[in-house]
Amino acid sequence: MGSVRIHAIEAGTQRLDGGAMFGVVPRPLWEKRIPPDDRHRIPLALRCLLIEAADALVLVDTGIGNKESEKFRDIFGVSNEGETGPTKLEDGIRAAGFEPDEVDIVLNTHLHFDHAGGNTVRGPDGTPVPAFPDARHVVQRGEFEFSRLDNERIRAAYPRANIDPVGEAGLWDFVEGEGEIAAGVRVLPTPGHTPYHQSVLVEDGGETACFLADVCPTTAHLPLSWTMGYDVEPLVTMESKRKLWDRAEAEGWLLVFEHDPVVAWGRLSRTGGRPELVPLADDRTGS
Numbered sequence: 001m002g003s004v005r006i007h008a009i010e011a012g013t014q015r016l017d018g019g020a021m022f023g024v025v026p027r028p029l030w031e032k033r034i035p036p037d038d039r040h041r042i043p044l045a046l047r048c049l050l051i052e053a054a055d056a057l058v059l060v061d062t063g064i065g066n067k068e069s070e071k072f073r074d075i076f077g078v079s080n081e082g083e084t085g086p087t088k089l090e091d092g093i094r095a096a097g098f099e100p101d102e103v104d105i106v107l108n109t110h111l112h113f114d115h116a117g118g119n120t121v122r123g124p125d126g127t128p129v130p131a132f133p134d135a136r137h138v139v140q141r142g143e144f145e146f147s148r149l150d151n152e153r154i155r156a157a158y159p160r161a162n163i164d165p166v167g168e169a170g171l172w173d174f175v176e177g178e179g180e181i182a183a184g185v186r187v188l189p190t191p192g193h194t195p196y197h198q199s200v201l202v203e204d205g206g207e208t209a210c211f212l213a214d215v216c217p218t219t220a221h222l223p224l225s226w227t228m229g230y231d232v233e234p235l236v237t238m239e240s241k242r243k244l245w246d247r248a249e250a251e252g253w254l255l256v257f258e259h260d261p262v263v264a265w266g267r268l269s270r271t272g273g274r275p276e277l278v279p280l281a282d283d284r285t286g287s
C-alpha cells in the first residue's frame with residue numbers, strides 16, 4: 001500500500017460449524033460457497049496481517065496459539081503447529097523476513113480465541129506467558145471490558161489465558177474509537193460481531209487496505225445480510241458493512257479477509273447490485 005509493505009500471514013486453519021458461520025442464511029445457499037465436512041464444519045483460515053509501517057512492525061491478530069486441549073483442537077479442527085516456533089504464526093513472520101521478537105505492536109481486532117489465542121503461549125512450566133513480550137498490545141477499551149463480563153452467551157469465546165497474562169505483564173494499550181496506531185495504520189470501529197470490534201486500515205500514497213476481521217470473515221459474507229450466528233448484534237454488523245462497502249468501492253480499497261479459506265484479498269465490485277470480490281489482476285490471492 002503506497003510505500004508500506006503488508007504480508008498476509010497464514011497462522012493455520014480451523015473448522016467452525018457452517019450454520020453458525022452463516023446465521024440465518026439457509027444451508028442450500030451457503031454450502032455452494034463453502035462446502036461443509038461430514039461434521040457440518042467449514043474450513044477457515046487464521047490469517048493475520050503483518051504491516052511494515054515506517055515507525056513500527058505491526059501484527060494484526062495472532063490466530064489460536066498453542067495452549068488449547070486436544071479436545072478443543074478436535075472440535076474446532078485446529079491445524080496450526082509450527083516448524084520453527086509454537087505455531088504457524090511464528091513460521092509466517094519468519095517467512096516474511098522478521099523474527100517474532102521484532103514485532104513492536106500486536107493489534108487485536110477483538111479478543112475472541114481465534115484472534116487473540118496467539119497473544120500468549122505456554123511457557124517452560126506450562127503457564128501462559130506473552131508470546132510477544134517486547135510488544136505493546138492494542139485493543140479497544142470497550143472490547144477488553146466486554147471480554148470480562150463473564151456472560152453465559154459470550155464467555156466461552158474469551159479464554160482468560162489469552163488475555164490476562166498480557167495484562168499482568170503491563171502490555172495492554174487501549175484505544176477508544178478511531179485512532180492512529182502507527183504511521184499509516186489506523187483502527188476503525190466496525191461493531192456488530194462484538195460491540196467494540198474494530199477493523200484496521202493501512203493507508204499510504206493514496207492507497208488503502210482494510211483488514212476486515214469478523215465484520216466480514218470470508219468473501220461469502222460480502223452481502224449485507226450474510227452475517228454470522230456468532231455476531232452478538234447482527235443488525236449492527238449489517239450497518240458496519242454498509243458503511244464499509246460504500247467507502248471501499250468509492251476509494252478502491254484492498255479488502256483483506258481473515259478467515260476466507262482460499263482468498264486473502266481483492267477489491268469490491270457492486271456491479272449488478274450484489275457485492276462481489278474482484279481478484280487482483282495478477283491473481284495474488286496471498287494464499
Ligand SMILES: [Zn+2]
Pocket residue numbers: 112114115214217259
Ligand atoms: Zn474470528
